[in-house]
Amino acid sequence: MSEVKNILLVGVGGQGTILASKILSNGLIQAGYDVKMSEIHGMSQRGGNVSTQVRYGEKVWSPIIGEGDADVIVAFEKMEALRWIGYLKKGGKMVVNDHEIPSVPILMGVAKYPLRILDELASKADVAVFKAGELAEGLGNAKAMNVILLGALVKALGLADDPRIDWEKAVRENVKPQFAELNVKAFRLGLDQIR
Amino acid sequence: MKQLMTGNEAVARGAYEAGLVFASAYPGTPSTEILETLGTVYRDSLYSEWAPNEKVALEAALGASIAGVRAMACMKHVGLNVAADPLFTVAYTGVTGGLVVVSADDPGMHSSQNEQDNRNYASAARVMMLEPSDSQEAKDMTKLAFELSERFDTPVLLRMTTRVCHSKGMVELGERVEKEPIEYRKNIAKYVSTPANAKVSRKNLPDRLAREEAYANDCAVNTIEPAADAKDGKGRIGVACSGVSYEYAKEVFGEKASYLKLGLTYPFPVALAKKFAETVETVYVVEEVDPYIENNLKANGIACVGKDVVPAFDELNPDILRTVFHPILPDVVKDVPETLRSDLQAVVRPPAMCAGCPHRGFYYALSKKKGIMVTGDIGCYTLGAAPPLSAIDTTICMGASVSSGHGASVAFKRTGRDTKVVSCIGDSTFFHSGVTSLMDAIYNKGTNVTVILDNRITGMTGHQENPGTGYTLMGEETTEVDIPALCVALGMKPENIRTVNPLNLKECDEALDEALARDEASVIITKWPCALKKFSREDRETFDLSPKVAEIDQDRCRRCGLCSKTGCPAIYKSLKVTINRESCTGCGVCAQVCPFGAIKVSKR
Numbered sequence: 001m002s003e004v005k006n007i008l009l010v011g012v013g014g015q016g017t018i019l020a021s022k023i024l025s026n027g028l029i030q031a032g033y034d035v036k037m038s039e040i041h042g043m044s045q046r047g048g049n050v051s052t053q054v055r056y057g058e059k060v061w062s063p064i065i066g067e068g069d070a071d072v073i074v075a076f077e078k079m080e081a082l083r084w085i086g087y088l089k090k091g092g093k094m095v096v097n098d099h100e101i102p103s104v105p106i107l108m109g110v111a112k113y114p115l116r117i118l119d120e121l122a123s124k125a126d127v128a129v130f131k132a133g134e135l136a137e138g139l140g141n142a143k144a145m146n147v148i149l150l151g152a153l154v155k156a157l158g159l160a161d162d163p164r165i166d167w168e169k170a171v172r173e174n175v176k177p178q179f180a181e182l183n184v185k186a187f188r189l190g191l192d193q194i195r
Numbered sequence: 196m197k198q199l200m201t202g203n204e205a206v207a208r209g210a211y212e213a214g215l216v217f218a219s220a221y222p223g224t225p226s227t228e229i230l231e232t233l234g235t236v237y238r239d240s241l242y243s244e245w246a247p248n249e250k251v252a253l254e255a256a257l258g259a260s261i262a263g264v265r266a267m268a269c270m271k272h273v274g275l276n277v278a279a280d281p282l283f284t285v286a287y288t289g290v291t292g293g294l295v296v297v298s299a300d301d302p303g304m305h306s307s308q309n310e311q312d313n314r315n316y317a318s319a320a321r322v323m324m325l326e327p328s329d330s331q332e333a334k335d336m337t338k339l340a341f342e343l344s345e346r347f348d349t350p351v352l353l354r355m356t357t358r359v360c361h362s363k364g365m366v367e368l369g370e371r372v373e374k375e376p377i378e379y380r381k382n383i384a385k386y387v388s389t390p391a392n393a394k395v396s397r398k399n400l401p402d403r404l405a406r407e408e409a410y411a412n413d414c415a416v417n418t419i420e421p422a423a424d425a426k427d428g429k430g431r432i433g434v435a436c437s438g439v440s441y442e443y444a445k446e447v448f449g450e451k452a453s454y455l456k457l458g459l460t461y462p463f464p465v466a467l468a469k470k471f472a473e474t475v476e477t478v479y480v481v482e483e484v485d486p487y488i489e490n491n492l493k494a495n496g497i498a499c500v501g502k503d504v505v506p507a508f509d510e511l512n513p514d515i516l517r518t519v520f521h522p523i524l525p526d527v528v529k530d531v532p533e534t535l536r537s538d539l540q541a542v543v544r545p546p547a548m549c550a551g552c553p554h555r556g557f558y559y560a561l562s563k564k565k566g567i568m569v570t571g572d573i574g575c576y577t578l579g580a581a582p583p584l585s586a587i588d589t590t591i592c593m594g595a596s597v598s599s600g601h602g603a604s605v606a607f608k609r610t611g612r613d614t615k616v617v618s619c620i621g622d623s624t625f626f627h628s629g630v631t632s633l634m635d636a637i638y639n640k641g642t643n644v645t646v647i648l649d650n651r652i653t654g655m656t657g658h659q660e661n662p663g664t665g666y667t668l669m670g671e672e673t674t675e676v677d678i679p680a681l682c683v684a685l686g687m688k689p690e691n692i693r694t695v696n697p698l699n700l701k702e703c704d705e706a707l708d709e710a711l712a713r714d715e716a717s718v719i720i721t722k723w724p725c726a727l728k729k730f731s732r733e734d735r736e737t738f739d740l741s742p743k744v745a746e747i748d749q750d751r752c753r754r755c756g757l758c759s760k761t762g763c764p765a766i767y768k769s770l771k772v773t774i775n776r777e778s779c780t781g782c783g784v785c786a787q788v789c790p791f792g793a794i795k796v797s798k799r
Contacts, residue, residue, distance in 0.1 A: 012544065013546075025199055025363065026199070029197075029199060029365070035199060035363075035364075035365065036329075036362055036363065036364050037199070037362065037363040038358065038361065038362040038363070039361055039362075047544070047545075047546055047547045047549070047764050048544055048545065048546040049544045061442045061443075061445040061446040062442045062443050062445075062446040062512070062513050063358055063362035063363075063364070063439070063442065064358060064362075064512050064513075065512075065513070066512050066513055066514025066515075066517075066531065066532075067514060067531070067532070067534045068531065068532030068533055068534040068535075069513075069514075069532060079541045079542065079544075080541070080544075082537060082539060082540075083541035083544075085535050085537055086534045086535055086536065086537075087534075088534075088535055089532065090532070090535070102767060103542050103543060103544035103545070104544070104545060104547045104581075104762065104764060105542055105543060105545075106542055106767075107759060107764060107766060107767050107768065108582075108583060108756075108759050108760075108762070108768060109756060109759065109768040109769070111542045112542075113542065114539050114540065114541065114542065117539065120537055120538075120539045121537075124535045124537060125535060142777075
């Protein structure tokens with residue numbers, strides 16, 4: 001039986017982690033994998049942290065993973081990468097958006113946004129960092145950040161050239177028609193961010 | 196065809212395929228998307244509605260069942276407390292068309308006020324129960340539930356949990372099969388539950404349960420899966436489980452254990468469990484929250500290891516199982532993997548009222564009042580209890596703000612204390628169970644101030660229509676409840692009702708002072724649409740919702756931080772105080788708080 005791979009997407013409510021997870025799952029299904037995706041709804045729209053887990057392989061049992069289990073973590077926000085690093089498998093990869101969203105205690109001035117997060121992450125794991133927000137603005141729509149990060153994730157997973165998967169089709173099928181071209185460009189741009 | 200679906204979408208699909216005609220629910224995480232899916236994806240094939248509460252939802256579904264069609268009521272776990280009254284009696288009367296009750300439990304309390312295990316309701320009410328472990332089973336067992344309901348003449352409880360509801364898995368789709376309605380026949384002995392009739396139904400119940408148990412012992416959803424290395428069907432480790440715990444157990448024990456995989460857990464399949472116990476050396480019970488399976492095994496003389504090692508509260512996950520089972524079975528269960536640790540700590544990210552939330556202005560004004568007790572309720576506005584506002588003293592259950600506020604205000608008065616009580620309840624929660632509470636307070640000459648936070652939608656669960664919005668689940672226009680007129684009908688003096696704009700601090704402040712000065716009941720209605728709402732035509736006609744933004748004049752700003760004390764996530768107090776242009780809606784609460792006139796709101 002092929003090994004089950006575990007992906008963790010983390011961010012802040014409203015950043016589009018769930019859409020990215022949907023497109024990812026859609027692609028994985030094209031390849032014939034069994035896929036499970038788990039997310040926590042509830043109060044996330046109101047500024048809380050959001051996490052989505054995607055597991056794929058020949059047969060997936062548990063919809064959720066534990067600490068030390070993730071093959072790849074994609075963090076849509078820097079501090080969230082720090083929060084979830086315990087979930088990364090030893091030797092796992094991280095894709096980190098160099099982007100800060102201060103939480104309420106920081107906004108109110110009662111706590112400080114941690115300094116040197118990127119150095120800390122780099123000292124612990126194999127981390128790819130880039131500014132997905134700026135790249136998205138370059139494409140003319142800041143919201144495309146999530147699909148840029150998805151592109152980077154797909155490359156990091158080694159699935160960019162999988163002949164069974166038409167990623168651009170997966171992107172098109174999950175976004176509104178008027179945003180299809182933008183998101184396909186964003187996906188390609190994401191692929192280019194990972195060596 | 197296969198499709199990736201959440202457990203909730205799969206329940207909706209199963210109900211659709213089963214020929215469901217009538218569905219009702221009150222929204223509640225993690226159950227909400229079942230009815231949302233029925234009301235959108237399958238709206239052309241079946242009828243669905245939001246009820247004001249779960250008791251109403253179940254009673255409406257029951258009526259449809261008696262009228263001869265397949266019907267379903269869905270709710271979160273605490274909703275079944277509200278619907279428990281009809282449930283216990285429908286267990287006696289039975290049904291006509293298949294009747295399925297979905298209870299979505301929330302182990303770990305991701306978005307709930309308690310962690311009750313509703314499997315206990317099945318045995319307490321004597322209602323057949325199914326527990327799917329993934330999306331495919333959620334669909335299959337929904338269909339099975341309708342068949343069993345009709346076959347055994349009983350309501351069937353479909354017990355889901357957060358992870359089953361909100362995890363996606365592959366689901367094989369089938370076609371919808373339309374069912375001919377069952378002819379309506381008056382049957383007083385069956386459906387009029389007077390003591391005389393109920394005594395007969397009660398007497399017949401054990402016989403029905405015995406037939407159900409015989410089915411449970413020999414059905415496709417209750418199975419024994421022998422371990423890969425079992426010899427003559429006998430193995431070393433046996434795992435008894437149901438629901439999502441089965442998925443966790445398979446992940447951790449793999450093929451090295453035998454499984455008693457239970458999908459139908461009430462009536463409990465005693466004979467099957469005994470047979471299983473004979474095939475293994477030790478039975479381990481893997482289940483979330485209460486020892487439901489464990490107690491059933493032990494009550495029937497089957498030795499097992501359960502809650503003495505598996506945690507009795509919070510969600511399970513594969514890591515928890517590895518942590519508890521690796522020391523006992525090191526050759527079978529792997530240890531938890533090594534984890535990376537960082538000395539650098541992430542700052543907590545608690546949920547907060549959104550930028551532009553209409554509740555913020557009112558709570559800011561309320562937080563300035565001294566010597567009061569504030570009873571709160573269930574919804575986004577519970578976040579008013581969080582710092583910096585910290586404006587709520589209690590939150591217990593739906594509707595409790597008004598009734599417990601009444602009790603508290605009587606207690607203060609009777610014992611000579613002058614503490615005033617303000618009870619804060621949202622529009623949807625008021626319709627759910629605040630109306631009878633307010634009736635109680637008014638009729639019994641209470642003095643608490645009831646604040647109805649009317650944001651024109653059911654907010655916390657993700658924007659469902661309610662009797663105050665003027666639209667149904669299926670998108671039809673309807674007559675909205677007139678809240679002030681309803682309060683008058685409950686006996687409230689018209690002059691003691693005031694409707695305010697919650698984003699106007701002066702208005703809120705004055706309304707509170709006026710109400711708190713009175714020695715009789717008052718109602719304040721704060722009326723402004725949720726900042727995240729997709730505004731209706733009426734919203735646009737009634738409120739000034741033109742896009743605005745607030746900006747700080749840095750020359751005037753003295754960095755006192757008062758604006759950030761409103762708890763608005765668009766305001767950032769660092770070396771400078773700034774407002775995030777992206778998230779600011781220009782609601783203007785911060786501008787009213789600023790003592791230096793440094794914040795200006797302008798049109799975008």
